[in-house]
Amino acid sequence: MAPDPITYLPATPASYHALSEQVHEMLRTDVLDVWFPRAVDSQHGGFYSDWTRDWMKAPSEGKFSVMQGRMTWIAAQAVLREPRTKAAYLPIVQHGVTFLRDVMWDKQYGGYYWGLADDGTISPRFGDRKQMYGISFCIYGLSGAYAATHDPETLEQAKRSFRWVEEHAHDDRNGGYFEWLTREGNPILVDPSAVRVEQAGGFPVGYKSMNTHIHLLESYTELYSVWKDETLRRRLQELLGIVRDKVTVQPGAMNLFFTSDWRPVPDHDSYGHDVEATYLLLEAAEALGETNDPTTERIARMLTDHALAYGWDDAHGGFFRDGTFDGRPEDKFKEWWVQMEGLNTLLLLHSKYGSNTSVYWQAFQKQLQFIRNYQEDPTYHGYYNLIDTDGKPLTTDKGSIWKGAYHDGRALMNVTERLNRMAAQTEGSH
Template sequence: MIIKRLPAIFVLLLLASCNKPAPDNTKEKRDLAVVLEKHARTEILDKWYPQSIDKEDGGFLSTFTYDFKPTGDQDKMIVSQSRHVWTNSKASEIYPERKHHLEAAHHGFEFLRDKMWDKQYGGFHWLVDKKGNPKASGQGEKTAYGNAFGIYALAAYYKASKDTAALNLAKKAFMWMEQHSHDSVYKGYYQHLKRDGSVVARDASVPSTAETGYKDQNSSIHLLEALAELYQVWPDPLVRERLEEMLVLIRDTITNPKGYLVLFLTSDWKPITFVDQPDSIVNKHHGLDHVSFGHDVETAFLMLEASHVLGLENDTLTARKAKHMVDHALAVGWDDKDGGFYDEGYYFKDKPGITITHDTKNWWAQAEGLNTLLLMSDHYPDDEHHYYEKFLKLWAYCDKNLIDHQYGDWFEGGIDKQPEKKTALKGHIWKATYHQYRSMINCIRRLNGEEVNP
C-alpha cells in the first residue's frame, strides 16, 4: 500500500480542532503518526543508509551535497560517527526485518573500537581522517562531549545487539572519563582534555572569546543523556551516582532562575556572562553568552528522561524545572506567526525583555522542539500554553521549510529565513540523523498512544 503525505490542509484542520472543546483526536493523531513514520523511514533512514556506510575505510561517510552525493575529504568526528551507530541501533529495534540497520551499527562500532579509540592513551579521538588516522590539526585532543557520544552509541548498540564487546568498551570509556574528566571537587566534567587525558586549563593565553578551559552546558546535557543510556544496560552504582550528579547540576545550577541554560561556566560553576559590559563586548562574546532556545527545550526532555531512568517517581522538582524551561522558550523564543523556535536571544542590561539576536531556525532545535512539545502535551494536556497546538504548528513549519521532500532529510536551517540552505550540504561532521530521527520515533509512539517514558 502506498501511503501519501497528507496535504497541508490536514495540518490546518488539526490546528483548528485544537480550539474546540476537548474533541477525541485519536484518529487525527494516528493519521499524523503515519505521516511521520513514512518520513522517518523513507526520507531519513533510506536516504542515509546504507549509502553513508564507508565500505572502504570503515565507519560512515560524513559529507553529502544537498542532493545526497558524497563530497569532500570525508573526515570523521566521534560525535557524528557515534550518532550514526546510535540511529542504526534504534532503527534495528523498530525495524528488525531491515537487517542492514543492525549490520550498519556493527560496522560503525568496529570503527569506533578500531580507529577512534586511542589505543595508546585511551579515550576517543575527536577527529580522524577518512581512513581513521587522528587529524594533526586537532592535535589528537579529546573532549567530554565527544566521549559522551561514544558511550551513548556503545550502550545503544549493546542493547540492540547484545554484543558484549560494545558494553565492555562503553565501561572502559566511562572509567576513562572518571579518571581524567570527572571533577571530584566541584563535580561534573571538564570538557577540554589533552590527548593523554590531562585537563586543559584556561590561562591568560586563551582568547576571551574562546571556550577553552570552561565547563559548559552542551557537554553536560549530553553526558546526562549518555549516562542515562549506559545506566539502562549497566546499572552500576557509580554510573547511577554520576547520572544523579549531572541531573542535579543541570537542573539546579546550569539552568538559571529565568529558565534557560547558562552556556559556559568556570570550573567551580560560576556563570560566564558579559551582561554588565558595553554592547560591543557583549556582541563580541555572543558565542559564550546567549540564550539557546533549542538547547533549553532539548534539556527539558533529557532531564525528564534521566529522572525516569533513575526511577524517581515523584520528582516534581525536575518536572517543574523542565516545564519552566519550555514555557520560557515559548514565551520569548517562539515565532507565534509561522511557528518554530528562534536560534538565539539575549537579555541586554538596558533593554526591556529579551532581544532575538538570531531569528533563524536551525534543524536540530526544531526537531527537539517537536519531541518536547508533544511530551509536554501528554503531561499537561489542558495547560494554557497549548503544547499540542504548538506541536502541530511546528510540524507544519518543519514540513514546509525544513524537510527536503525532493532529495531527502532536513535542510540545516529553515529555508524561509535561509533560502541558501536549500543547496547547502545535507550532511557534514556536525549534521547526521540523530536529532531528527530521535524526534520522529518518540513523536510517532506518542501519537499512536503508546506508553512512552518520560
C-alpha cells in the same frame, strides 16, 4: 513570509493515529532511507558525513567522534524500533561499533579522539586532544548498540570508556567534568593570566559548558539503561542536579559556559538547547526512577515555556536559534536540529499536561507544519540545515560532521511511538 494558516486537529485518538502515520513516513523517507546504507564507509570504516542536496558525496571533513557515535546509535534504534529494518541494520550497528572501538579509541592512552582523518590517522583539523562532548557520544553509540545486539564486547567497551572518563575527567572537587584533555588524558585548564580564551570546536578551552553536560546526561542515561552500575548512577544523579540546579536559571534559560567551580560566564540563550534539555532532564529522571520529582518537572517545563515565550515564531511555527534571556531573538534563523528537538519536546509536554492546556498540542502541530513546509526537501528528501527568515534554505547540503541522522531520527521515532501510546491510552479510557 505571510503567516501560515493552520487548522488544528483535536487531541483525539484519530488525530494521534493520523499524525503518527505521517511522522513515521517522514522517518522512513527523510532519515533512514536517505542515510542508510549510503553513509556506511566500506573503505575506511565508520560513516561518511558530507553530502550534497541530491545526496552525492561532498568533500570529506574526516571522521568526527560525535558523528560516529550518533550514527551508530540511530542505526541501533532502527534495529530496536523498526521491525522491518532489523536484519538490514544489525550489520550497520556492528560496523559502527567496530570503528569506535578499533579506530576512534586511542590504543596508546585510552579515550576517544575528537576526530581523525578518513584513513584513521591524527589530522591537523582535529589535533590529538580529547573532548568530553565527543567521548560522550561514543559512549552513547556503544550503549545503544549493546541494547540492539546484546554483544558483551560492546558493553565492555562502553564500561571501559566510562571508567576512563572517571579516571581522567571527573571534577571531584566541584562536580561535573573537565571538557578538554590532552591526548594523555590530563585536563586542560584556563590560564588565569590569559586575556583571550582559546576556542576549539565551538567550545572555550578550559571552561565547562552546558552543551557537554546535557549530552553527558544523555549518554549516561543511555548507558545506565543497560548497565546498572552504582558509580554510574551517582554520576547520573550528579549530572541531573548540575543541569537542573546550576545550568538552568529563572525564568527558564540555560547559561552556556562556566568556570570550573560553576560560576557562569555571560553569553546568549539557545532556545534549541532549552527544549532539548527539557526532554533530557525528564528522560534521566525516568531512568533513575524519579518520574514524579516536582523540582525536575518544574524546571524541565520552565525551559520550554521560556523558549515558547521568547524564541517561538507565532506566525509560522519553529524555534529561532538564540537571543537574550529576556529580550527579542537575536538570531532568527531556524536550524534543523532545533526544530526536531522542539517537535519531540512539545509532544512530550502535551502528553504530560495536555489535560490542562492546549498550548503544547497546538505548538506541536504548528511545528510539524513548519518542518514539512520549509525544512523538508520534497525533491531529494532529507532536511535542510538552516532556514532563513524568508523560509528559504541558507544552505542546501544534507550532511556534515555535525549533521547526521540523530536529532531528526530520534525525534521522529519518539513522536511516532508517543502518538501511538497516547492514542491507545485515550481509547482505553473511554
